[in-house]
Amino acid sequence: MTDKVKETKVPESSPEETSVFHPLASLRRDIDQLFGDYGRGWGNFFNRPLSMGKFSLNPSTDITETKEAFEISVELPGLEDKDVVLSLKDNVLTLKGEKKEEREEKKTDYHLTERSYGSFQRSFTLPPNVDPEAIHADFHKGVMTILLPKTEVHEPEKRTIEIKSR
Known part of the structure; x- marks a missing residue:
């Protein structure tokens, strides 16, 4: 649009x-x-973001840059570190998670059962100046903080390629 x-x-x-x-x-x-x-x-x-109750299927994300690193903060209310997977493949950092919430209430005149499920996936293509071996994450009070330390970018050596005519 x-x-x-x-x-x-x-x-x-x-x-x-x-x-x-x-x-x-x-x-x-x-x-x-x-x-x-x-x-x-x-x-x-x-x-x-689509939402289910208090949980968003597309969690809010803040990305900040300092001289030394990039920092990604992801809001994951109601989740724990065991509910989230962080992986790196082909220079793409992927965060996946699933929220499962069940509530059951039994009273003398009724029985209430509610279930809600939702999953999400966020992917970030890393810039060339991130050290993939030094990435680490911390999870505290529903917020995951991923630190992406910077490294020097080594420009590939430039060379001229000979062109032959036929």
Whole structure:
């Protein structure tokens, strides 16, 4: 989607059509409003994390950079370190997790059981100046902090390749 939203004009209605006594006036007004608003703010709706209760399936992430390292902070409320897997493959750091929540309440006149499940995966392509061997993570009070220490970038040696003509 683009950042620009096209304004949609709602057709003018005659006073008889919009009268509260007209049987379809409120339905038409609702439909006009729906199509008039179509596109406004929908980009934010689709980019918003899906949520199940208090847990977001796309956890909030902050990335900061210092002179020595990059730091990724991920909010994972209600999770523990055993619920999360952090892996590195082909210069891509991947964080996966799953939230399982069950609640059961038994009273004399009813029995309530609620279950909610959700999983997430976030991947980060590492810049060339990160030392993959020195990456480490810490989990404290629902926040995972991943430290990505920097290293010097060694530029590959440049060479000229001979071109032969036929």
